[in-house]
Amino acid sequence: MSGDSERTVAPGVVPAPCASKVELRLSCRHLLDRDPLTKSDPSVVLLQQAQGQWLQVDRTEVVKSSLHPVFSKVFTMDYYFEEVQKLRFEVYDTHGPSGLSCQDDDFLGGMECTLGQIVAQKKMTRPLLLRFGRNAGKSTITVIAEDISGNNGYVELSFQARKLDDKDLFSKSDPFLELYRVNDDGSEQLVYRTEVVKNNLNPVWEPFKVSLNSLCSCEETRPLKCLVWDYDSRGKHDFIGDFTTTFAEMQKAFEEEQAQWDCVNAKYKQKKRNYKNSGVVILADLKLHRVHSFLDYIMGGCQIHCTVAIDFTASNGDPRNSCSLHHINPYQPNEYLRALVAVGEVCQDYDSDKRFSALGFGARIPPKYEVSHDFAINFNPEDDECEGIQGVVEAYQNCLPRVQLYGPTNVAPIISKVARMAAAEERTGEASQYYILLILTDGVVTDMSDTREAIVRASHLPMSVIIVGVGNADFTDMQILDGDDGILRSPRGEPALRDIVQFVPFRELKNASPAALAKCVLAEVPKQVVEYYSHKDLPPRSLGGQTGEAGPSSAP
Template identity: 40%
Template sequence: MSHSSYPFLFGRTEVIKNTLNPDFVRKYILDYFFEEKQNLRFDVYDIDSKSPDLGKHDFLGQVYCTLGEIVGSPASRLEKPLGGIPGKTCGTIILSAEELGNCRMNAYAMALKAVGEIIQDYDSDKMFPALGFGAKLPPDGRVSHEFPLNGNVENPYCNGMEGILEAYHQSLKLVQLYGPTNFAPVVNHVARYAAAVEDGSQYFILLIITDGVISDMAQTKEAIVNAAKLPMSIIIVGVGQAEFDAMVELDGDDVRISSRGKLAERDIVQFVPFRDYMDRTGNHVLSMARLAKDVLAEIPDQLISYMKSRAIKPNPVPPPYSTCNNPETTPL
């Protein structure tokens, strides 16, 4: 099993003897897979018990796929013929991730949970619109960069982080992940909401979780420049081993982002690579806490910068609540 850019052996299954239909149970290998677009390769051998060297075993074939193909297949069960030997097929391999949602969380879900569980406490009703991008949608296979994870175009809202995670996992079973990857549609989507409430009563935070590939850089930069004058911030979490030069450029910490000669009014983007927060000792609680801390670090200053730019002042502090000594009216 390998990554397309950085080949790496994740592990080997146990050897199943005396059967032509082995059932491998090394499900925990999936714990290493952090992105749906990650390319995987499964090699199958007929083992020579006298030799520990794979080169001396009989090679039966191999299968290429992505984690997204496995999770997105019916019942999270993908069947593929073993290839690799010209003119010969040595059977079919079945890749199953039926227990994926119960036994592991991928990087997308981990980042969403770590950041979202903090952000949601600043929202009164805990109902959040959740959008996907870069996928073919049923039933006609059209490519979309702005589709509701819950499948409801009229009401894309999900109830809290648990509702978003549930919609995300269900969506993986229905859509086919597909390029190109365009950011501008979702940035403009949130910007339309923010443009309707510029009085300081609401502030919008867009969390984008991506593998780092971006196909509409110019359009995205223009969308961010336009959004910089609105009450909104953008958090980008990059997953996988891709180069994140484009994401760093969007962050704008060193050089303020611009489009068509126009500088963004303020910096509204914060980017962090997820791989910097993976704790290989297994202590995901601490590593995800660090992730949340860093991605949210700039939000307070970004919010204040918007309010100051519009001369919006905080509401007056209400007078202290006072009561008499009557126990029936004293608050608990």
């Protein structure tokens, strides 16, 4: 392994939401000492392989002057059971400012493995290797994995202290605080390390956030240990004192406005008869935040209402011709039907009445054969819903001979129509109904400006838009609607509040199974649902039980 390999910072790609969340904690032992006068100042770079290239994911803080560092920084990864996720950990003696990498960093060794290996072992220790596979002395790296998928909250804590012991001869102490979780086997796991407050015996440390799983393994009575140190640039920090508490005790004391603990140095307590403490640590703020998952909302009674919009423009070809994208072959469903059924069969499991709104656009419709961009394909403008996905299929097949394929390809009217329903839902102030609009089209939309405007407005509402490109057209311009490559903006420059559009060219998945197609098309929906309700600060309606019949009977 080479330490001088070019490291590329990974772009801000949003991971698929169905993965499990895993936290990785790192420590090293017996690192090589590359500094002539002091010990190494190590940090670890995490890289992940994507398409044969190593991309930098994140970097730990720098632990000054230490050959046995325990890093406070926690890496949060998405774990997919079905994928081989290759990781690389590179340890450097860091010389850059504030832990930033620079050309002068000394490579202390690296280790490659898969995330699956770490998860399977939970705690994995491997030797660090230099270039050409040589051992870096006795250097090792330990990676501890914790599954936080079931965690539904995090806590924000803020500590300060008063009258700490002065450990410095010519100035005041430079205190920092470490918070440890005591594990079942009695070992202590570093949860968080604060910044150093220079020359101050009454420090106020910056607030920090930590998941409940990290803090106490979601067990509020698990012992927690706080240690206060006087920072030393050579790594020989002076111990000021410590205390033990629990998260349950923290909450109770904070509510009663008595959240302070004596910071005790056991050696001083034994030696000094009148010794009371080495200062007092105060919990200045405690905020508990609940983070709800997609399944929390679904199991709380949130319904997913699906609207299907089908392109009936002339570019699809005459349905009577076997080359038409709308050709009905009883033995081989066309691309519209395949995409419709694959996505619809998943969505209908989350809607208690199993009814789909089914619309068409770009056709001349009876009786006057005027062009319409949002007509009910069952020709009932008062009730455009069909019974289940099979009802949509039948309405589509009955509609084809009755309309004239025309144009242009305008989708803004249908987005606005669904947005009006979503706006009415938003006014209820409950997480009760979320809307998915599935648009099936054979070409780039004609009204791109109006479509961008409609999507930006819809990004404030409980809805997502999925566009499936059918056929072999050049869909390059459609990628602008999918916010993965940057924030979508309206023609007036207003940014979308959330990325609510997923664009998928069907030709890339035409040989895939219906399950694989549905997984790809619906990959971003759970994240979008959670993002919307979290932004609105709306909890699930009922976490105790379902309010309707809908449920994840066939999770995507």
